[in-house]
Amino acid sequence: MSRTVLSLGSNLGDRLGYLQLAVDGLRDALVAVSSVYETRPWGVSDQPDFLNAVCVVDDPGRDEWDWLRRAQELEEAADRVREQRWGPRTLDVDVVVVGEVRSEDPRLLLPHPGTASRATVLVPWLEIEQAAWLPGRGSVAGLLAELPAEERAGVRLRDDLRLA
Ligand SMILES: Nc1ncnc2c1ncn2[C@@H]1O[C@H](COP(=O)(O)OP(=O)(O)OP(=O)(O)O)[C@@H](O)[C@H]1O
Numbered sequence: 001m002s003r004t005v006l007s008l009g010s011n012l013g014d015r016l017g018y019l020q021l022a023v024d025g026l027r028d029a030l031v032a033v034s035s036v037y038e039t040r041p042w043g044v045s046d047q048p049d050f051l052n053a054v055c056v057v058d059d060p061g062r063d064e065w066d067w068l069r070r071a072q073e074l075e076e077a078a079d080r081v082r083e084q085r086w087g088p089r090t091l092d093v094d095v096v097v098v099g100e101v102r103s104e105d106p107r108l109l110l111p112h113p114g115t116a117s118r119a120t121v122l123v124p125w126l127e128i129e130q131a132a133w134l135p136g137r138g139s140v141a142g143l144l145a146e147l148p149a150e151e152r153a154g155v156r157l158r159d160d161l162r163l164a
């Protein structure tokens with residue numbers, strides 16, 4: 001299976017430590033990892049700011065379901081508790097795209113349906129893949145340019161933080 005994009009987010013506890021846990025757990029297939037961004041929460045606004053990042057991974061031996069399983073294992077390793085939709089969490093790992101795969105199975109929607117409107121995903125993704133393309137929607141650069149300036153302003157580079 002082809003290149004896969006995963007988004008990482010954390011807004012509870014050791015936020016950078018949880019993102020690093022995810023990167024460590026993806027190491028065997030890791031192609032690229034973005035900078036870390038401090039982001040204003042969307043969905044539920046009354047919660048702490050998130051740290052967000054995006055990873056590109058590639059492993060011909062894994063399909064989209066393997067990536068979902070890996071994402072959920074990483075969330076469990078971060079002691080994630082599912083409480084409130086769009087609420088605070090130690091670690092969120094979303095499968096953004098798996099090559100050109102489309103899926104309407106609610107357990108695994110591909111491409112991830114929120115992507116086109118989330119600067120928290122588009123900004124770090126564009127950083128590591130300048131030609132990034134969201135199947136069915138267009139170029140990531142174009143999608144980002146269409147978002148309200150306020151959305152993009154809510155995503156701030158934290159160049160003092162780094163994922164190794
Ligand atoms: N592309 C995908 N990546 C990750 N989970 C997905 C995907 N498509 C569907 N899901 C399903 O979404 C369910 C809930 O995921 P989660 O609690 O992380 O949602 P959320 O992060 O609060 O909201 P959102 O999905 O809008 O980011 C999971 O049980 C998972 O099976």
Ligand SMILES: Nc1nc2c(c(=O)[nH]1)N=C(CO)CN2
Binds near residue numbers: 009041120
């Ligand atoms: N800024 C930001 N806000 C969020 C995020 C996220 O990753 N970043 N994830 C959420 C649940 O999926 C809800 N809100």
